Amino acid sequence: MKIGIDIEEVKRFSKLVKDTAFLKRVFSQNEIDYCMSKKNLSQHFAVRFAGKEAVWKAINSKKNVSITDISFKNIDSGKPEVYIKNKKASDIDISFSHTKNTVVAVAIVSE
């Protein structure tokens, strides 16, 4: 098993969420649509950014995966699932939590 964690401040994202080029460079269209549908969208973008870094830390032996190759889709229950290069990564689990100021993400890779 491998683990990765990341924490981010939401305020770092409050301006960035208005930068469409940044959003399209870093997030999948599904992630953009999900976050844009939420009231506190900066928190949802920030936690996904933290999630990408957490997953990257957990898998960083795989040098051919970059932060932008990692994305998340929420299933109906609300639980997020991990995708690498648009393919579901069933061996990687992610958990998100956010407050007004801070977000945190933890990733676990099973082996």
Ligand SMILES: CC(C)(COP(=O)(O)OP(=O)(O)OC[C@H]1O[C@@H](n2cnc3c(N)ncnc32)[C@H](O)[C@@H]1OP(=O)(O)O)[C@@H](O)C(=O)NCCC(=O)NCCS
């Ligand atoms: C899941 C739950 C515990 C989240 O707790 P919270 O303190 O309100 O919020 P947190 O900031 O800690 O966590 C939010 C994140 O939890 C995750 N989450 C939501 N539902 C989840 C679930 N069923 N399993 C695992 N993770 C879940 C999401 O990633 C969410 O962030 P996102 O919307 O940006 O993806 C809470 O929503 C809950 O009790 N849900 C019960 C199930 C439910 O009512 N589902 C509704 C859809 S049927």
